[in-house]
Amino acid sequence: MTTNVLAVDDSRTIRAMLNNALCAAGFNVELAEDGLDGLAKLDDQIPDIVITDINMPRLDGFGFIDAIRQKTELRGLPILILTTESAVDLKDRARKAGATGWIVKPFDEHKLVAAIRRVTSG
Secondary structure, three states: OOOEEEEEOOOHHHHHHHHHHHHHOOOEEEEEOOHHHHHHHHHHOOOOEEEEOOOOOOOOHHHHHHHHHOOHHHOOOOEEEEEOOOOHHHHHHHHHHOOOEEEEOOOOHHHHHHHHHHHHOO
């Protein structure tokens, strides 16, 4: 079975890089440009994992995670944060909000793919 990934980032370049890396690894990828767009995509289909940036317009990563965790059917959905931020307090805030893991940009494709496989067992 193919792993379905929802990747949420306001940077068109990062979305393209994620799409290329994850498709090459055999994942199905859905892209969203911010948290609100990501929530709309989740209404259509529930992925196996979400990758999200923190700093985005309209709805940031923390608000996006909070909204996901408020939905009973999404409480167990793995969420990886992919961001330029590396501050310990932000990592703690993300973990408390319900993030599964944290990856700092620029990302290593192999490490990202390995993290996705680890948390989805796919």
